[in-house]
Amino acid sequence: MPTSWLVLIVLALAAVGYVLGRQRALSGAGGDNRKLHSLPSYYGSNVAMKVAVPALIALAAWLILQPLAVETTIRADLAEEAERSERPISLVMSDVRRVANGLDTAIERGVITRERAANMRTEFTDVRERLAEAGVALGSAVNSNVLEAAQRYRGFSAIGDIARTSFVLLLAVGGFLYALRESTPDFRARNTVETGVRYLLITAACIAILTTIGIILSLVFNTIEFFRVYPATEFFFSTTWSPSFGGGSELGILPLLWGTFYISLIALLVAVPIGLFAAVYLSEYASKKVRGVAKPAIEILAGIPTIVYGLFALLTVGPLLLSVFGDGGLGWMRAGTAVMTAGLVMGIMLIPFVSSLSDDIINAVPQSMRDGSYGLGATKSETIKQVILPAALPGIVGAILLAASRAIGETMIVVLGAGAAARISGNPFEAMTTVTAKIVSQLTGDADFQSPEALVAFALGMTLFVITLGLNVFALYIVRKYREQYE
Structure with missing residues (x-):
């Protein structure tokens, strides 16, 4: 059946x-x-x-x-x-x-x-x-x-x-x-049903925890297997990424980490100011009518699939930057796929993330603090700069760190917008790649999962997991500390 x-x-x-x-x-x-x-x-x-x-x-x-x-x-x-x-x-x-x-x-x-x-x-x-x-x-x-x-x-x-x-x-x-x-x-049917519901809730929580543990263990075991066939020192300290399924691969993670952090930094430089300024406007200046329209409009960006952002980077932002900074402009950019292309589009994707979290955090600041500032003769802008933002700063920092972990884990925008070159360079108009993009490429096709060229994907995933976990834990710590001040 x-x-x-x-x-x-x-x-x-x-x-x-x-x-x-x-x-x-x-x-x-x-x-x-x-x-x-x-x-x-x-x-x-x-x-x-x-x-x-x-x-x-x-x-x-x-x-x-x-x-x-x-x-x-x-x-x-x-x-x-x-x-x-x-x-x-x-x-x-x-x-x-x-x-x-x-x-x-x-x-x-x-x-x-x-x-x-x-x-x-x-x-x-x-x-x-x-x-x-x-x-x-x-x-x-x-x-x-x-x-x-x-x-x-x-x-x-x-x-x-x-x-x-x-x-x-x-x-x-x-x-x-x-x-x-x-x-x-x-x-006593009520007692039995309520007990059963409680056990169901406990089971659901345990499933979530066990799923996380299963993901970690799958990464750990395959990462250990990778380090049995490839030296850990070369993986963590080599500056060359050159996989070859025929043998003789050089699998240094440093170029991939550099591309990951570089693209994420540009994305945050775009998303944080715009998202934070939008949050301040919506929470402190906008009328209820404007807020009711503007906030959902900004959050629509969060519902767009990342593959659409990738196509936007490939077909619109890349050619636009090439026309400005390429051979027809300043001559800095040689192709539409570059760190700047992926960073700008990823920053646009992160704007609603930063804006929504920061808006909620700013609104959580007690009204009494605003009233006290106004009572002392401060203007609205002075109250925002000297009272509201300092009070909301721990939560805003937590929101930025959560956005950073989201940027580090992005894949499709990088694949379509940043290129596939694994290099360490300070030029934002050059093509680079990230850890997530190489995880996809190493597991695409008929890969032999016993070879280091395929197992390296799990080592890359484990490294990325540790980095994003650290950022999330740090962000949650800051947010929790912030909440304890006003609850």
């Missing part, structure tokens, strides 16, 4: 359980709400919760664990094939998954039958050609070991799907009957 249908069945059973649980509690009390321990809705919610929550949790866990269990079983049988073909086991397993998915697609489109897919042999059938008839393209011919592994993969997956459907439906029906039996007037 498809997962979507299984979810719909569980939710429908939960809805029916809600109605029946509520009715059963009321009928047990003779229709008098006052004889119930809890409101009738709590009895219905108790049934719905005990139907849906265990079943959906089990379904989610099964969807995660089943592929891992199937792949672990298949991998054990493919060790000899990987050794014979001299390919990493991960690539062989990728071929198995493609063939298995291709067989499923061919069955769905009526090209072959289920029995034919289960009994197909490479000695009698060109698997690649048959799957091509179903619109499935394979990069290479399928040998017997891969085909047999794909058939076992499909078989184990089919058994797992049947077991998953049976187990989830059994949990849902069991929860339905158990909770419906509990729906008596004396049952």
Whole structure:
């Protein structure tokens, strides 16, 4: 049974359980709400919760664990094939998954039958050609070991799907009957439901934390693997970035860090003054009517996809700067892709970020401080310069640091606007690149994940993660300290 249908069945059973649980509690009390321990809705919610929550949790866990269990079983049988073909086991397993998915697609489109897919042999059938008839393209011919592994993969997956459907439906029906039996007037349904909701909230928080831990561990393990095959000293202190998948690569991070910080600095030089001045105007000078129009208009910039900003840099800002500073102007710029191009567009992207945060922080300054300044005879501009901005400064600094971490992690604007040259130069009209752009390029294509040229992407990601984490922690510390002054 498809997962979507299984979810719909569980939710429908939960809805029916809600109605029946509520009715059963009321009928047990003779229709008098006052004889119930809890409101009738709590009895219905108790049934719905005990139907849906265990079943959906089990379904989610099964969807995660089943592929891992199937792949672990298949991998054990493919060790000899990987050794014979001299390919990493991960690539062989990728071929198995493609063939298995291709067989499923061919069955769905009526090209072959289920029995034919289960009994197909490479000695009698060109698997690649048959799957091509179903619109499935394979990069290479399928040998017997891969085909047999794909058939076992499909078989184990089919058994797992049947077991998953049976187990989830059994949990849902069991929860339905158990909770419906509990729906008596004396049952403390409210306590049970509120406890269940609290545990759901705790689970959601734990999922967020565990996801973060999983991301960190995936970076850490692959970074350690990279440093086993490439010296850490050359990675952190070399000024040359020259990857070569044929060997002899030089993978120094310093040029990438320089480009990252240089572009981010130009972006902040654009975003901070404009965003801060806009925030001061909106919070201190603008009327309610103007603020109601201007603030949403500025924040529209935050909803524009970064790929659109990248196209704007490539097609508009780059040619404009080239006409002014290029051969037709001052002669400083040789191409439209440069640090200045990406920095200016990234600064425009960050304006609503700085403006909105600074506006909220300035509005959080107590009105009594403004009134005290006016009472002493200060003008509005003097009050802003000498009272409001100094009081809001810690929060504004935190907003700037958060904007800096956002700029450091940007990718698409850099890819389209800054170029791909890894160099250390002070000229803002030269093409450069960043850490994020090189992470994309190193993982694009058919990369061998056992090679340093591919593993370096994880080391770059780990370095960037540490930098942005430090900025975020520092920014949150400043903002928290600021909030404690006025709460």
